[in-house]
Amino acid sequence: MKIKEVMIPDLTSVSENTTIKETLKILHLQRLFGLPVVNNEQNVIGIISESDIIKACLPGYYKELQNPSFLPDFNQFSKQAKKIAHLPVKEFMIRKVYTIEENTSRTEAANLLFRKHLRILPVVREGKLVGVLTPSSLGKHAMD
Amino acid sequence: MNQTIIAFIIFITTLIFVSLEKINRTVIVLCGALLFILLKILNQHEAFLAIDFNTIGLLTGMMVMVSIIKKTGLFQYLAIKISKFAKGNIFYLLFSLSIISGILSSILDNVTTIILIIPITLAICENLEISPVPLILSEIFASNIGGTATLIGDPPNIIIGSAAHLSFMDFIINLAPFILVLLILLPFFVRLFFKKEMSQNASKNWKRIEKFDENKAIEDPLLLKKSLISFFITITVFIFHHNLGLEAATVALSGATLLLLVSGIDPADSLLEVEWSTLFFFMGLFIIIAGVEKVGIIQWLSIKIINLTKENLPLTTMVILWISALSCSFINNISYTISMVPIIHNIGAVTSFNLNPIWWALSLGACLGGNGTFIAAAANLVGINILKRQGKIITFRDFSRVGFPIMITSIILSSVYLYFRYLW
Numbered sequence: 001m002k003i004k005e006v007m008i009p010d011l012t013s014v015s016e017n018t019t020i021k022e023t024l025k026i027l028h029l030q031r032l033f034g035l036p037v038v039n040n041e042q043n044v045i046g047i048i049s050e051s052d053i054i055k056a057c058l059p060g061y062y063k064e065l066q067n068p069s070f071l072p073d074f075n076q077f078s079k080q081a082k083k084i085a086h087l088p089v090k091e092f093m094i095r096k097v098y099t100i101e102e103n104t105s106r107t108e109a110a111n112l113l114f115r116k117h118l119r120i121l122p123v124v125r126e127g128k129l130v131g132v133l134t135p136s137s138l139g140k141h142a143m144d
Numbered sequence: 145m146n147q148t149i150i151a152f153i154i155f156i157t158t159l160i161f162v163s164l165e166k167i168n169r170t171v172i173v174l175c176g177a178l179l180f181i182l183l184k185i186l187n188q189h190e191a192f193l194a195i196d197f198n199t200i201g202l203l204t205g206m207m208v209m210v211s212i213i214k215k216t217g218l219f220q221y222l223a224i225k226i227s228k229f230a231k232g233n234i235f236y237l238l239f240s241l242s243i244i245s246g247i248l249s250s251i252l253d254n255v256t257t258i259i260l261i262i263p264i265t266l267a268i269c270e271n272l273e274i275s276p277v278p279l280i281l282s283e284i285f286a287s288n289i290g291g292t293a294t295l296i297g298d299p300p301n302i303i304i305g306s307a308a309h310l311s312f313m314d315f316i317i318n319l320a321p322f323i324l325v326l327l328i329l330l331p332f333f334v335r336l337f338f339k340k341e342m343s344q345n346a347s348k349n350w351k352r353i354e355k356f357d358e359n360k361a362i363e364d365p366l367l368l369k370k371s372l373i374s375f376f377i378t379i380t381v382f383i384f385h386h387n388l389g390l391e392a393a394t395v396a397l398s399g400a401t402l403l404l405l406v407s408g409i410d411p412a413d414s415l416l417e418v419e420w421s422t423l424f425f426f427m428g429l430f431i432i433i434a435g436v437e438k439v440g441i442i443q444w445l446s447i448k449i450i451n452l453t454k455e456n457l458p459l460t461t462m463v464i465l466w467i468s469a470l471s472c473s474f475i476n477n478i479s480y481t482i483s484m485v486p487i488i489h490n491i492g493a494v495t496s497f498n499l500n501p502i503w504w505a506l507s508l509g510a511c512l513g514g515n516g517t518f519i520a521a522a523a524n525l526v527g528i529n530i531l532k533r534q535g536k537i538i539t540f541r542d543f544s545r546v547g548f549p550i551m552i553t554s555i556i557l558s559s560v561y562l563y564f565r566y567l568w
Contacts, residue, residue: 059270060534064263067217070224070361071267074352 003109004102006141007123007131013038016045016090020056023048023089033134036122037093042129044122046093056092057081099124100133106142109133147185148439154179155436163475165519170421173428173479180435194434195427198306198393203426204418205396206296210252211417212403213375216368217361219248219260224358227268232347238279239331241265245283246290246327250297250320251379254287254514254523261287262530271352274345277536278338281543284527285515285550286330292511293323295382295392299426300481300510302392307485308503311386312395318504322561326512326554333553337546367407374403429482437486446490458567460491461501462559468509469555473516473548481510501566508558516551518543 013036014023027035027050034049055063057080062068084092099122100109113121113135123131158176162169180186186194213219226244230237241261249257261283269276291298295305295315304310335342362368378399381388385395404411436442453460464484472480484506492499514521518528518540524547528538 059267061263061266061270064530064533065267066214066220066260066263067361067363068267070220070357070359072352072355072357074271076270 001106002102003100003104003106003123003133004130006106006109006138007102007133008137009131011129011131013042013044013129014048014089015039016093017088019086019088020053020092021085024050024053033119035120036097036129036132037089038129043127044097044099044124044129046090046095047097047120047122048089048093049119052092052094053084056084097122099127101125102130106138110138113138147183148441150183151180151185151435151439152441155432155441158432159475159479162479163519168421169476170425170428173425173432177428177431177435180431185435186431186438190434190438191431195430196303196306198391199302199430200423200426201391201393202296202302202306202396203299203423205393205398205400206253207418208400208411208414209375209378209396209403210256211414212367212407212409213371214252214256214260215363216371217363218368218371219252219257220264220361221358222248223261223264224356224361227264228353228356228358230346232350234274234342234344234346235331235335237268237346238282238334238342241279242282242286242331242334243327246286246293246323246330249287249290249523250293250323254291254298254521255526257287257290258284258523258527259530262527266530266534268353268356272346272349275341276534277531277538278334278341280527280531281538281546282331282334284524285334285547286327287523288511288514288521289323289326289330289554292508293320296396298511299478301507303478303481303485304503304507305392307489308499310500310503312382312392313384313386315507316383318500318565319507322558326557329557330550333550334546370406371403374399374406377402426478426482429479433482433486436483442486443490446487446494449487450491450494455495457497457501458563460497461505461562461567464488464502465505465509465555465558465562468506469513469516469551469558472510472513473520473551475520477510477514477521481506484510501562504566505558505562508562509555512551512554512558514551515547515554516544517547 012026012030014026016037023035034047036044037046037048039045057077059076059080098112098116098118100112102123102125109121112118119134121133122129123133154176158172161167161172177191181188181191223244226240227237229240245257245261262280265279265283266276269279292301293315295301295312301315305315378395381395385392404414449460449463453463468480468484488499488502488506491497491502514524518524518538524543528543531538
């Protein structure tokens with residue numbers, strides 16, 4: 001069985017110029033962890049996830065601190081969130097994106113999801129987005 | 145080609161490549177060390193004998209202890225607690241953070257100090273809405289200065305202590321009081337270079353800093369208790385290690401083992417945090433220097449220095465101090481110190497000098513030289529990289545504009561100190 005029979009044939013994606021606010025709205029509505037970022041030809045050029053956005057909302061020094069729990073809430077999170085809300089996805093997306101061809105086997109896809117700790121894997125046909133694969137969609141299909 | 149020329153070429157090439165930092169420094173010195181063995185300048189037995197395992201053991205022991213203690217959050221706790229004394233005065237903040245960086249780096253390695261202190265400083269400055277640059281540069285300078293105070297504070301001291309049989313207390317008595325004076329003077333000096341930044345208003349948002357809860361920085365109170373007890377036992381034994389007839393490495397490794405025993409932490413985790421690359425860098429250098437010494441280059445250099453200074457102890461001390469400081473502003477102070485140790489031993493063998501002032505001159509020059517430029521010490525590069533990740537670029541010139549005068553002033557003061565304490 002090939003990936004094209006297991007994938008979610010959902011073409012929800014954003015362009016690199018979509019704003020972070022809009023992206024977050026789509027993620028929330030679709031209950032997705034991440035979205036493929038595509039260009040005009042529907043080629044996958046990146047991926048943006050909830051955690052990339054949360055990371056961008058934290059002040060820079062948070063990432064450097066051994067343990068930031070001593071810091072009280074100064075609304076820095078929402079201050080930073082408002083600052084990035086209207087910025088384009090291209091500033092925060094992961095450009096090194098893993099994709100999988102639709103004719104790949106399920107075992108190979110499972111291996112990729114597991115080894116790279118991916119929560120969403122865009123499925124492509126000659127580089128163009130045709131769907132996505134998530135660990136749960138793959139697992140559910142195998143158990144059915 | 146005779147062996148002396150080959151050895152000289154390997155030695156100089158190694159030093160140049162280590163300074164250029166284009167290829168990993170450990171790989172470079174291991175290549176150099178192995179060339180000495182492959183070309184039969186040294187045999188393997190001689191090479192292994194050349195490694196000073198007292199230095200390696202002391203470094204390993206301290207690395208294991210620090211890897212465990214830093215998990216407790218103690219150092220973050222101290223930094224926040226002390227910065228609160230500033231009460232909205234930006235100079236007091238600069239002063240307190242510099243002093244704590246200096247004191248921490250006298251017991252921790254400088255890079256660990258910087259990695260712990262700078263993020264806290266960034267959090268403080270962002271909440272106060274002030275520029276962090278003067279505070280962070282001052283912390284970097286303080287970490288290089290503070291490391292000079294003790295046997296365990298900076299690698300050159302570990303090397304010198306082992307080579308000259310100088311104890312933990314010898315460093316405390318001879319260097320720590322002077323270093324404390326330098327640490328106290330440092331913030332006043334830094335202030336001169338950052339008049340604009342130092343006039344920022346830090347009191348406006350000070351209430352935010354008051355709300356920092358240092359108690360929450362303590363991640364594991366039980367581990368903290370165990371760590372503190374083990375650490376104080378280790379420091380106490382360090383104070384008496386010469387009287388007890390124990391080498392420094394024995395003390396550090398015993399402390400590390402005691403802490404592993406009482407904390408129940410898996411050694412596999414702590415040992416992963418040991419900087420094996422640094423340890424192999426040391427081992428490679430010890431072998432290279434043994435090779436250079438065997439072919440007579442070290443002896444030749446020592447005679448040159450003695451002739452230059454006309455067997456005059458004060459002059460020799462000053463020459464060593466200044467050459468060390470200027471060299472270590474550009475080259476790695478570990479390779480420099482390992483190279484200088486046999487030269488100073490030779491000077492001692494040829495003359496009737498009391499070598500102690502020369503050892504202190506080497507320590508002060510090699511450690512304080514680290515403030516000269518940002519390539520001079522690992523702590524400088526690490527600190528500047530953290531700033532870079534926050535979008536604040538410090539160039540070579542920005543750093544040297546403040547660092548070089550601070551280094552020169554500290555060496556002038558060191559000259560006065562050494563002269564009046566040992567040579568007058």
